[in-house]
Every structure is written in structure tokens, then in C-alpha cells.
Amino acid sequence: MTNETPVLEARDIVKELGKGAGKVMALKGVSLKLVPGELTLLMGPSGSGKTTLLSILGCILSPTSGEVRLAGHSTTGLGPEQLAELRRQHIGFIFQSYNLFPTLNAVENVRIALDVLGQKGYPAAARAEEVLREVGLGHRLQNFPSNLSGGEQQRVAVARAIAASPSIVLADEPTAALDSENGHAVMALLARIAKEQNRSVLAVTHDPRTLGYADRVVRIEDGKIVGEERRPEGVNSPEITDLTKKRRKANA
Amino acid sequence: MILTLAFRNLFHDRIRLAVTLVGILFSIVLVAVQLGLYLGSSRMITNMIEKTNSDLWITTFGAKSFEEGGILLTSGQRHQALATPGVKAVIPMVSAFAEWRKPGGGSTRVAVVGIDAEDGGLEPWNLIEGTWDDIRAPDAIAVDRSYLGDLGIQGIGDTAQIALGRVRVRALTEGIRSFTQSPYVFTPLQRARNLLNMDGEKGDKSTFFLVQLEPGANLETVRTALQERLEGTDVLTKAEFRDRSLAQWLFKTGAGIALIGGALLGILVGTVIVAQTLYSSTKDHINEFATLRALGSSGSYIHKVILAQAGLSAVIGYSLGMIIALLILYLSRNSPLPLVMTPGLAFSLFALTLFMCAISAVSAIMKVTKIDPATVFSR
Ligand SMILES: Nc1ncnc2c1ncn2[C@@H]1O[C@H](COP(=O)(O)OP(=O)(O)O)[C@@H](O)[C@H]1O
Ligand SMILES: [Mg+2]
Numbered sequence: 001m002t003n004e005t006p007v008l009e010a011r012d013i014v015k016e017l018g019k020g021a022g023k024v025m026a027l028k029g030v031s032l033k034l035v036p037g038e039l040t041l042l043m044g045p046s047g048s049g050k051t052t053l054l055s056i057l058g059c060i061l062s063p064t065s066g067e068v069r070l071a072g073h074s075t076t077g078l079g080p081e082q083l084a085e086l087r088r089q090h091i092g093f094i095f096q097s098y099n100l101f102p103t104l105n106a107v108e109n110v111r112i113a114l115d116v117l118g119q120k121g122y123p124a125a126a127r128a129e130e131v132l133r134e135v136g137l138g139h140r141l142q143n144f145p146s147n148l149s150g151g152e153q154q155r156v157a158v159a160r161a162i163a164a165s166p167s168i169v170l171a172d173e174p175t176a177a178l179d180s181e182n183g184h185a186v187m188a189l190l191a192r193i194a195k196e197q198n199r200s201v202l203a204v205t206h207d208p209r210t211l212g213y214a215d216r217v218v219r220i221e222d223g224k225i226v227g228e229e230r231r232p233e234g235v236n237s238p239e240i241t242d243l244t245k246k247r248r249k250a251n252a
Numbered sequence: 253m254i255l256t257l258a259f260r261n262l263f264h265d266r267i268r269l270a271v272t273l274v275g276i277l278f279s280i281v282l283v284a285v286q287l288g289l290y291l292g293s294s295r296m297i298t299n300m301i302e303k304t305n306s307d308l309w310i311t312t313f314g315a316k317s318f319e320e321g322g323i324l325l326t327s328g329q330r331h332q333a334l335a336t337p338g339v340k341a342v343i344p345m346v347s348a349f350a351e352w353r354k355p356g357g358g359s360t361r362v363a364v365v366g367i368d369a370e371d372g373g374l375e376p377w378n379l380i381e382g383t384w385d386d387i388r389a390p391d392a393i394a395v396d397r398s399y400l401g402d403l404g405i406q407g408i409g410d411t412a413q414i415a416l417g418r419v420r421v422r423a424l425t426e427g428i429r430s431f432t433q434s435p436y437v438f439t440p441l442q443r444a445r446n447l448l449n450m451d452g453e454k455g456d457k458s459t460f461f462l463v464q465l466e467p468g469a470n471l472e473t474v475r476t477a478l479q480e481r482l483e484g485t486d487v488l489t490k491a492e493f494r495d496r497s498l499a500q501w502l503f504k505t506g507a508g509i510a511l512i513g514g515a516l517l518g519i520l521v522g523t524v525i526v527a528q529t530l531y532s533s534t535k536d537h538i539n540e541f542a543t544l545r546a547l548g549s550s551g552s553y554i555h556k557v558i559l560a561q562a563g564l565s566a567v568i569g570y571s572l573g574m575i576i577a578l579l580i581l582y583l584s585r586n587s588p589l590p591l592v593m594t595p596g597l598a599f600s601l602f603a604l605t606l607f608m609c610a611i612s613a614v615s616a617i618m619k620v621t622k623i624d625p626a627t628v629f630s631r
Binding site: 051054055058060061080081084085086087088089091093095096099101102103104108111112113115116117120160172 | 261264551553628629
């Protein structure tokens with residue numbers, strides 16, 4: 001798996017945020033590769049730059065220096081419309097607070113992601129229903145977000161993220177607003193869409209419950225990558241948790 | 253989905269929707285009423301000219317309008333006109349204001365129109381009682397039924413005094429109203445001359461000559477020839493004389509300016525209200541627009557959502573506004589100045605509403621253009 005060509009690659013990313021006295025160096029030279037079929041977790045304390053890195057990988061923010069390569073092409077120097085085009089072609093997003101459209105029902109929330117891609121009409125509606133069934137919401141198609149539980153809303157968001165079959169899915173703290181049971185369900189879903197559909201999935205989290213689902217854990221602290229663990233081939237989930245514990249002990 | 257989202261955003265906040273619709277409605281009704289009055293006035297002013305069966309009008313030089321032509325054209329001039337090649341007929345007509353003395357006391361101003369029906373220049377129209385023949389009887393006149401009250405009479409058979417002579421109502425018309433609010437009094441040519449004190453040497457003078465051309469005669473050629481022969485006159489096409497009357501009553505008196513000003517005010521107020529509500533709606537839904545942007549929608553996709561919202565407001569607001577405008581129109585049908593609505597005006601109002609809403613969308617669009625999609629993560 002590690003030998004696969006990356007679909008998304010960040011090299012020496014530096015990002016300054018804010019202006020004047022409030023200026024912060026959120027990322028201080030970060031390099032990261034995402035390959036298909038893997039669920040990568042990006043872990044780190046609050047304020048360590050996780051969201052900033054995710055935004056840059058997702059072509060939402062441009063780095064101050066460094067380069068992001070998406071599907072083999074550099075994104076350096078692209079304008080907002082070109083970046084938007086890259087996002088809709090290649091990337092699905094999942095947010096901590098779901099960011100569903102409150103005035104649209106589940107199917108419509110998924111359809112809108114297809115609509116921005118120009119996929120309309122019956123095929124788009126059918127595709128939206130299909131992905132909602134895939135995430136286990138076949139019985140909630142017409143529900144509005146206000147009539148869905150948090151876990152269900154996040155699953156609608158997952159369906160929206162994968163509806164257009166992007167090669168990359170980026171999730172920012174997808175389980176932070178969910179209880180344990182729903183958090184596990186969403187992580188299992190993310191692991192599944194990575195493996196079954198051969199996508200690169202990167203989830204930002206500081207929720208240790210999520211560790212068991214990862215193929216790979218990247219640690220970030222104070223704007224720098226400070227470590228990376230990979231689940232050995234054939235080893236199932238609890239092992240990586242052990243690896244993490246070992247590393248913690250070593251650091252201590 | 254653009255329409256769906258626009259529709260849901262619009263109906264999500266009912267109060268704001270109501271404000272938006274009231275804004276558009278107010279605008280539409282105000283503009284419809286002002287322009288309806290404008291059209292109504294225009295029709296009233298030009299009605300008499302339109303109804304005549306004439307290719308050219310000969311007026312005294314600088315005649316301002318149908319009611320203010322003076323009584324100065326001579327029969328000599330008429331014969332000169334008749335002798336002009338291409339001219340088939342030259343029909344004399346008299347039109348002037350005069351004082352009407354009511355049988356019960358008091359007086360009012362009327363516009364006396366004298367023409368002989370058998371000359372074919374102005375056919376009687378909208379007669380509801382009596383015939384044109386009845387008006388040939390001594391003293392006979394025709395007036396519009398709607399003015400009976402103003403004239404202080406009840407109907408057929410009543411008498412009154414115009415300037416020097418006694419007149420008797422022998423026929424009634426309906427819906428021939430006058431913009432000047434001075435009722436038209438129809439009577440044969442010679443009696444009009446007599447009433448207006450044009451006896452003796454002035455006994456054959458006229459206000460206008462209605463010129464009818466021989467078949468195949470060139471209008472411009474005849475017009476030039478007439479203008480050369482007849483000194484101290486204007487030779488005008490029907491359209492030119494109509495425009496001159498309109499200019500006189502609508503613009504020199506300021507009435508038209510006031511109506512158009514009112515319409516512009518309506519547009520302005522409507523645009524401001526719609527812009528305001530659209531902007532605040534966009535602000536309320538800004539997170540959704542940011543999400544759309546993060547999902548990779550193009551800027552124009554989001555603009556379309558806002559424009560669709562504006563367009564939907566326009567359609568709904570226009571429909572409601574038109575219902576009210578048509579109601580007002582209906583209620584005004586018997587007033588001194590009935591409103592007029594034409595398919596053209598209705599269509600223009602719709603185009604105007606769409607335009608107004610599109611302009612209103614500008615500030616909202618400027619707002620979403622500044623969205624930073626990175627804000628999607630900071631919630
Ligand atoms: N718009 C901004 N302006 C200034 N500083 C910012 C801005 N956004 C984030 N930061 C700062 O950048 C650092 C990294 O933030 P972030 O990537 O959101 O961290 P995390 O997601 O790991 O909590 C933090 O110190 C944060 O305060
Ligand atoms: Mg964060």
C-alpha cells in the first residue's frame with residue numbers, strides 16, 4: 001500500500017495566518033502524502049494546525065510556501081475558481097458540525113453536491129438515494145436535518161462527500177459532536193469507504209476512540225509533523241492503539 | 253437544485269418573505285397606478301385626434317393642443333388647401349373652450365367641438381342616446397353622460413346656455429372624457445361658430461382643417477405643398493399633432509412629470525426594500541453559501557441561487573401586485589381619470605420587477621463573493 005502513487009501530496013507547507021501582531025505560523029513546513037485505499041488520521045492537540053493543514057490539502061486555503069499536488073498536478077498559482085473546480089472534481093468534505101443545508105432534506109442535501117458538478121435530474125436523484133442507502137439511511141431519505149440525529153446527520157454528510165465519487169475525502173473532527181456509538185459508526189463508515197472504494201480518506205481528530213479504525217496515524221504538534229505510525233499489514237485495529245501507547249510512553 | 257434552494261431559503265423566513273413581497277407589491281402598485289394614470293391621461297388627451305378620419309392636420313402656427321387651437325383659419329385658406337394636388341377633402345372643425353351656464357345657476361367651462369358628421373372627418377362614436385341627426389336640430393348638442401352632474405343637467409331634453417346661445421341636449425355619449433376636465437360639447441360646425449361668437453365676418457373661420465388625401469397621394473409631398481401655400485399655419489401628421497397635445501398637457505403642465513416621478517419613486521423604494529431583505533437573507537444563509545463554496549461550487553452557481561431567490565420574489569411579488577393594481581384599475585373605471593392597463597404595460601412592469609430584483613441582488617452577490625470557504629471549518 002505504501003508504494004502506491006499519492007493522489008494528494010503536500011510538500012514543505014508553511015502557512016501564516018492572521019495579520020500584524022496577531023500573525024500566527026500555523027504550519028511550519030509540513031509534508032504529507034495520501035494514497036488510495038487508506039484511512040489516515042491526523043491527530044494533535046487543539047491549535048496544532050490540523051484544520052489549517054486539512055484546508056490546504058483540500059485546496060480551500062493556499063499555502064504561504066510549499067506545494068500541494070493533486071492528482072499529479074501542482075495547485076500553486078491557481079485562482080479561486082480553479083481551486084473550486086479541483087475541489088468539486090476530486091475532494092469530498094466532512095465537517096465537525098455536519099454543515100448540512102437545514103432547508104433541504106437528506107436526498108436534496110446529497111444532490112446539491114452532484115448539482116454543483118452539473119449532475120442533475122433523475123440520475124442525480126437516484127445516485128443520491130443510492131449513497132444514502134450505502135451509509136444506512138435508506139429509511140431517512142426525505143428527512144430534514146432537524147429530524148435526524150447527530151449520527152444520522154453526519155452520515156448524510158458522508159453520503160454527500162462520496163456521492164460524486166471523489167478520490168479524496170477530508171474530514172475535520174467528524175466524530176467530535178457525536179456520542180461514542182455514533183462516533184464509532186461514522187469512523188467505521190470512513191474506514192469502509194477508504195477500503196471498499198479505494199479512496200484516500202484523511203480524518204482530523206483528537207478523539208482516541210477513532211484510533212482503531214486507522215491504517216495510519218499522523219501526529220502534528222505546533223505546526224509540525226512529529227510522528228507517524230502505520231498499522232502493520234494483517235494486524236487488526238487494537239494493535240495500533242498499542243503502538244500509540246508505546247510511543248506515548250517513549251515520549252514521556 | 254438552484255431553484256429548490258432559492259425557494260427554500262425564501263420560504264424559510266416567512267416574515268422576511270412578507271417584507272420582501274410587500275416591498276415589491278408596493279412598488280408594482282405604485283408604478284402601475286402612476287403609469288396607468290399616465291396612459292389613461294395620454295389616451296384621454298389624444299382620443300379626439302385619434303378618432304378623426306384624417307391624414308394631415310392644418311392648425312394655426314404654433315397651436316398647442318386640440319383645445320387650444322384658436323379660431324383663425326379662413327375659408328380662403330381652406331380653398332387653397334383644397335386646390336393642392338393630392339388633396340381629396342379639407343374638413344373644417346372648430347374646437348374651443350367656452351362658458352357653460354347651468355340651468356340651475358352657476359357656470360363651468362366646456363370644450364365645444366363643432367364638426368359636421370356628413371363631412372366624414374369625425375364619425376359619432378359611443379352614442380348611447382339620440383343620433384347624430386338629432387344634433388342637427390336647432391340648439392342641439394351632445395354631451396357625455398358622465399358629465400351630466402358637472403353640467404348641472406339631468407339628461408336628454410335639458411337646456412343650458414353656452415356663451416351667447418341656448419343649447420338643448422339631444423344626444424348622449426358614454427366614456428368620452430376630457431383630460432382638461434372641461435366636458436366636450438359636440439355640435440355641428442356652424443352652430444359652434446355661432447355659439448363661439450364667430451358670426452359676421454368671422455362666420456366661416458375654423459380651428460383645424462382635417463385633410464384627407466387622394467388615394468396614392470404621397471403624404472410628405474402633399475404636406476410640403478400645403479405648408480408652402482398656407483402661411484401662418486402648421487401642417488402636421490396625426491401623430492405629430494397627437495404628440496404636440498401630449499407634450500402640452502403632460503409635460504408643459506408638469507402632470508406627466510409628476511406621474512413619472514411617482515413611478516420612479518416606487519421603483520426606488522421597491523429596490524431598496526428588496527435589496528435590504530435579500531442582503532439579510534444572504535447573510536443568514538452565509539454559512540450554507542460557504543459550505544457550497546467549500547464543496548466546490550463555482551462563484552456563478554452561488555450567484556444563481558441568489559438571483560433565483562430574487563427572481564422568485566419578483567414573480568410572486570409581481571403577481572400579487574398586479575392583482576391589487578387591477579383591482580384599483582377596476583375601481584377607477586368611473587373616476588374622472590380612469591387608469592389604463594395594457595398588455596405592453598403589464599409586460600413592462602414584469603420586466604421592471606425582474607430588473608429591480610436583479611439590481612437588489614447586487615449587494616447580496618457582493619457579500620457572497622467575499623466568502624472565505626475556510627470558514628466552514630470554524631463552526
Ligand atoms: N484565521 C486565523 N487567523 C489567525 N490565526 C489563526 C486563524 N485560524 C487559525 N489560527 C491559528 O492557527 C493555529 C492553528 O489553528 P488550527 O489549524 O485551527 O488548529 P487545530 O485545528 O489543530 O485546532 C492556532 O494557533 C490558531 O489560533
Ligand atoms: Mg480544528
